[in-house]
Amino acid sequence: MSHLAGRVVAVHGRHFLVETADGRYDCVTRGKKGGIACGDRVEIKPTSADCGVIEKNLPRDNLLYRSDRFHTKLLAANVDQVFVVTAAVPTPDPGLLDRCLVACAAAGIPAAIVVNKADLPETAAWLDRLLAYEALGYPVIALAARQDVAPLSERLAGKTAILVGASGVGKSTLINALVPAAEIATQDISEALDTGKHTTTHTRLYHLSGGGALIDSPGMQEFALGHLGQADIQAAFPEFRPLIGQCRFYNCRHLKEPGCAILAAVEDGRIARQRWRGYEALCRELDQAAHDYR
Ligand SMILES: Nc1nc2c(ncn2[C@@H]2O[C@H](COP(=O)(O)OP(=O)(O)OP(=O)(O)O)[C@@H](O)[C@H]2O)c(=O)[nH]1
Ligand SMILES: [Mg+2]
Ligand SMILES: [Zn+2]
Structure with a gap:
C-alpha cells in the first residue's frame, strides 16, 4: 500500500x-x-x-510544549489559537496562567483567557483580577460551559484551537458542549459513581461541525519552560515592551540592576508585581539550569 x-x-x-x-x-x-x-x-x-x-x-507551523531538565512534553502542533481556561473554583493560580501565556508567546501562538463557571458567585472577583490581562491585550471570555458556550464557539470557526489549563476548570465540559459527539467523561459522572476523578489523561483533537478543530488536554499543575532563553522570556511580557531600551545598562535583565526602567515601573505600579515575580522566577530557573549544566 x-x-x-x-x-x-x-x-x-x-x-x-x-x-x-x-x-x-x-x-x-x-x-x-x-x-x-x-x-x-x-x-x-x-x-x-x-x-x-x-x-x-511533516514540517510544523508551531509547537506548544513544556520542558524541564529531564522531560519534554509536547502539548500540540499546528495550533492557530490557545485558550487558557481558568475558573474561580478551584482557586486559580495566576502563576500558572502567566506561564501558559509565556509558552504561547514563545511558540508564536495567539492566546486568549477563558473564564469558565461564570454561574458561580466567586467569578466576579476573578474577572476583576483579569482586567489587567485584558489591558495587556489578552481577550478575556467569560462563560458557563453548562449554560451557553456561544462566546467561545463564535471564535472557533475554521481554526485549530487547544484548551489548556489547570485540572477541574472545565475544559472537557466545554468540549462536550461544543462537540456533542465528543462525549468525554468529566468529573461529575465519576463523583456519582465514586470511582475517582474523570480527569483527562490524553490530548485529543475533536472536529467542530462548523469546520475547525478543538483539542482537549490534560489538566496541568505546573508549566516548566526550560527550553526558553532570556530573550524569549523577556519578549513574552508585553508590558515590558514600551520600556525596553530605557534601562541604564543595555544588557539589563530587569532583576536588580540599578537604573532599571522595568523595576521602576514595578515600584510605581505600572507593571503588576505579581507578573514581574513570574518573570523573575523564569529567569532564576534559566540560571539554575545553566549552573547545573556546568
Ligand atoms: N458551576 C459550574 N461547573 C462547571 C462548569 N463547567 C464545568 N463544571 C464542572 O467542573 C468540573 C470539572 O470539569 P472537567 O470538564 O472535567 O474539567 P477539566 O478541565 O477537563 O479537568 P481535567 O481533565 O482534570 O484537566 C465538573 O464537575 C464540571 O461539571 C460551569 O460552567 N459551571
Ligand atoms: Mg478534562
Ligand atoms: Zn532593566
Whole structure:
C-alpha cells in the first residue's frame, strides 16, 4: 500500500491515532523517533485496515510544549489559537496562567483567557483580577460551559484551537458542549459513581461541525519552560515592551540592576508585581539550569 497523508488526532503513549482521507489508523513510529504531537501532520504507511506506521513527520507551523531538565512534553502542533481556561473554583493560580501565556508567546501562538463557571458567585472577583490581562491585550471570555458556550464557539470557526489549563476548570465540559459527539467523561459522572476523578489523561483533537478543530488536554499543575532563553522570556511580557531600551545598562535583565526602567515601573505600579515575580522566577530557573549544566 502507498503512503497516506494524515493528521495526528490522539496520542496514547507510543500509539498515535492518525486521521486520513481513508479513515483512521492506529499508528506506531518506526524506531525511536518520538517527538510526535497531537495536531502533527504526518505520512503513514498502512499495515492493515486500521493500523499503520508513521513514516514521516511533516514540517510544523508551531509547537506548544513544556520542558524541564529531564522531560519534554509536547502539548500540540499546528495550533492557530490557545485558550487558557481558568475558573474561580478551584482557586486559580495566576502563576500558572502567566506561564501558559509565556509558552504561547514563545511558540508564536495567539492566546486568549477563558473564564469558565461564570454561574458561580466567586467569578466576579476573578474577572476583576483579569482586567489587567485584558489591558495587556489578552481577550478575556467569560462563560458557563453548562449554560451557553456561544462566546467561545463564535471564535472557533475554521481554526485549530487547544484548551489548556489547570485540572477541574472545565475544559472537557466545554468540549462536550461544543462537540456533542465528543462525549468525554468529566468529573461529575465519576463523583456519582465514586470511582475517582474523570480527569483527562490524553490530548485529543475533536472536529467542530462548523469546520475547525478543538483539542482537549490534560489538566496541568505546573508549566516548566526550560527550553526558553532570556530573550524569549523577556519578549513574552508585553508590558515590558514600551520600556525596553530605557534601562541604564543595555544588557539589563530587569532583576536588580540599578537604573532599571522595568523595576521602576514595578515600584510605581505600572507593571503588576505579581507578573514581574513570574518573570523573575523564569529567569532564576534559566540560571539554575545553566549552573547545573556546568
Ligand atoms: N458551576 C459550574 N461547573 C462547571 C462548569 N463547567 C464545568 N463544571 C464542572 O467542573 C468540573 C470539572 O470539569 P472537567 O470538564 O472535567 O474539567 P477539566 O478541565 O477537563 O479537568 P481535567 O481533565 O482534570 O484537566 C465538573 O464537575 C464540571 O461539571 C460551569 O460552567 N459551571
Ligand atoms: Mg478534562
Ligand atoms: Zn532593566
